[in-house]
Amino acid sequence: MKVLIADTVLPVCADVLRRAGIEADHRPGISGNDLLKAVADIEGIVVRSDTRITDEVMRKAPKLRVVGRAGAGVDNVDVAAATKRGIVVMNAPGENTISAAEHTLSLLLALARQIPRADRSMRAGRWDRGQILGVELCGKTLGVLGLGKVGREVAARARAFGMDVIGYDPVLSEEVAARLGVTPVPIRAVYERSDFITLHLPLSDATRHLIGADELSRCKKGVRILNVARGGIIDETALHGALVSGHVAGAALDVFENEPPAGSPLLSLDTVILTPHLGASTQEAQEKVAVRIAEQIAAYLKDNLVINAVNVEGIDPRLLPILQPYRDLCERLGKLLSSLARGPVSEVNVEYSGSVQEYPMRPLTASFLKGFLQAKLSDPVNVVNALVLARDAGIRVLETRAAEPQDFTALISITLRGRDGTRVAAGALFGKREPRLVRLDEFHLDALPTGDMLIVSNDDRPGMVGRIGTAIGSASVNIAYLSLGRDRSGGHAIAVFNLDSPVPDDLLRQIGAIDGVLWAERVTL
Structure with missing residues (x-):
């Protein structure tokens, strides 16, 4: 070998x-x-x-x-x-967790006390003692965006400096946050309350340019921003403008949208500390x-022992052809609920009923958690580490077996419980291979969990589907498939639209404003 x-x-x-x-x-x-x-x-x-x-x-x-x-x-x-x-x-x-956390604290201190500027001044033969004025960390508020492994270590060290640490993480439970000594807040509150903001999030479609001109304008005047996570989370053009205007007092960056950042206007600013992606360089x-x-x-x-794999997991090869459709269904349910869930989740219950109970449950549960956590965590998520990451986030994962389902030979039902209530989704296979969404919360339906989807809940009254469909058509978006469900006549209803193209922002707002619409969400699977 x-x-x-x-x-x-x-x-x-x-x-x-x-x-x-x-x-x-x-x-x-x-x-x-x-x-x-x-x-x-x-x-x-x-x-x-x-x-x-x-x-x-x-x-x-x-x-x-x-x-x-x-x-x-x-x-x-x-x-x-x-x-x-x-x-x-x-x-x-x-x-590299400790190294990245310590590098963040190094930049935090250097930014607060303007150490690089003082060093440059001394080397230029000047004694600018009266012109270089720093700020103390003690008593300041540090906002941590992303409380994975690195974010938690940064929070612990910042608290040792006497900082008040607030944080936003899409999956961290309040119980775990309390153990960390971090006050969980909505992301908007991080911008509005923080004296320093440090980023520890993954780069994804959801986090690219997460901090742009609008977000910077919401920040306190004089905020200082650090990024030792991934380049691209901050819109560097918007950051440059906020630094030049003085709204942002300083920034410390270890990562950049383009590495090396040749030609970046940030290179010319004295209020910015730059390091060449050294977070893990110890x-x-x-x-x-x-x-x-x-x-x-x-x-x-x-x-043949697989450890920390990002693309495979240990399953008996003989079961792979049978399990693969169920794994795909579970991951789709995870992505769906990840898009719909609001606030931290404290418990996930995966219930297996019917013939699916004959197979190992853990790979299927891991597939669900992979889909649910993938867009929410800074750590890479796969079926090998999904259960561990869920536990670290304070999510209790339950696996249960139930009696034979009435209408399906095999049924997988997921129940999420968290600060903002309970969400339920259930799926089945049609023809042993085709995934179907057969329940969403209290509604029973037959929907296709695939592609670009628009999910709308509304009052059950005449004309609602027509008005929603007209709005979709007016936006030049084609409806490929539609599934409907309701709790009772005259109560509440749900419509799941499969579309041939993504839902534009304007269309989502327009549908949400229709009289009788309770909520509308877009999901891409």
């Missing part, structure tokens, strides 16, 4: 592999044709963030079984192509990830 270490990884990585009886070829900086030639006879490859493992690279590596990322993010690996080729992609999450963090990824690759190559 042979593993190629393609980036600059500490030598301990190769040492661990060799002790396991695996040949290790450490060739940092290898690229292009040299890389394509080097992968011809390898079974594993270790990368950091420089080497890109594309479909072309994998095509040239017929023996490749595992790609190991010495770190958390796998943006430089074509995970979809790897999955299609049966290649496990694994990472080493959490090993001796300790790099040693931890080097050892961890080597141990995981050795376990997989020698014992």
Whole structure:
């Protein structure tokens, strides 16, 4: 067995592999044709963030079984192509938590006391003691956006400085927040109340440019902002404008929309502290990830043990064809409820009834949690770690078996309980493969959980579906499928529209304003 270490990884990585009886070829900086030639006879490859493992690279590596990322993010690996080729992609999450948190605190202190500016002044031969005035951290409010592993460590250290820590996290329960000493607040309150704001969120469609001109205008005048998470969460153009105007007093950035940020106007501002993506750049963090990824690759190559995989999980191969449609259904239900749920969730109950009880429940529950948590957490979520991440977020996960369902041979029902009430969704397979949404809250229906969806709840009275449909048509959006349900005649009803294109913002607002509409949500599955 042979593993190629393609980036600059500490030598301990190769040492661990060799002790396991695996040949290790450490060739940092290898690229292009040299890389394509080097992968011809390898079974594993270790990368950091420089080497890109594309479909072309994998095509040239017929023996490749595992790609190991010495770190958390796998943006430089074509995970979809790897999955299609049966290649496990694994990472080493959490090993850089302390380093990233400490770097955040370093920037926080440097920003508060203008240390880089003072250093530049001294080196220029000046003694600007009277012109450089900082602020204390003690008594200030720190707003933490994202309370995953790094966010929690930052919060703990900020409290030691006497800061009042408030935070927003879409899945963290109030009980866990209380244990952390963090006051959970809506995201708008973070902007309005914080003296310092630090970001610890994943980059996704939902978080890209999460902080733009509108959000910055809501912040307190003189706010200071830090980002040691992912570039792109802050609209850098809007941030530059707010810094120039003086509304934002300062910023400290370790990550950027484009890395390196050549030509960025932020480079010219004295009120900005910039570091070149150093969050994980400590001796300790790099040693931890080097050892961890080597141990995981050795376990997989020698014992077929999958640890921290981002694209596969351990299931009996004989059950995969049977379980896959149920796993797909559960993940779709998770994404649906993730889009509809409001506020923190404290409990998830996954109820299995009928013939699905014959199969292992845990992979199906993990598939639901993957769909539910994926867009909400800063940590990578997959079916291997979904249950652990749910527990860390303070979500109690229950799995129950129920009696035979009346109308289905197999039924999976999900109940969410949280601060803002209860949400229920149930799904079944038609023809053993086609997923269906057969219940949403108190409504029974037959909906397709796929593609662009518009879900509308309204008073059950004549003309409602017509008015909603007319609004959709007027926006040049085509309806592909429609499912209806109601609790009783003259009560409340629900309509689930499958559409041929996404729901525009204006259309969603227009439908929400129709007399008799109780709520309207768009979902993409």
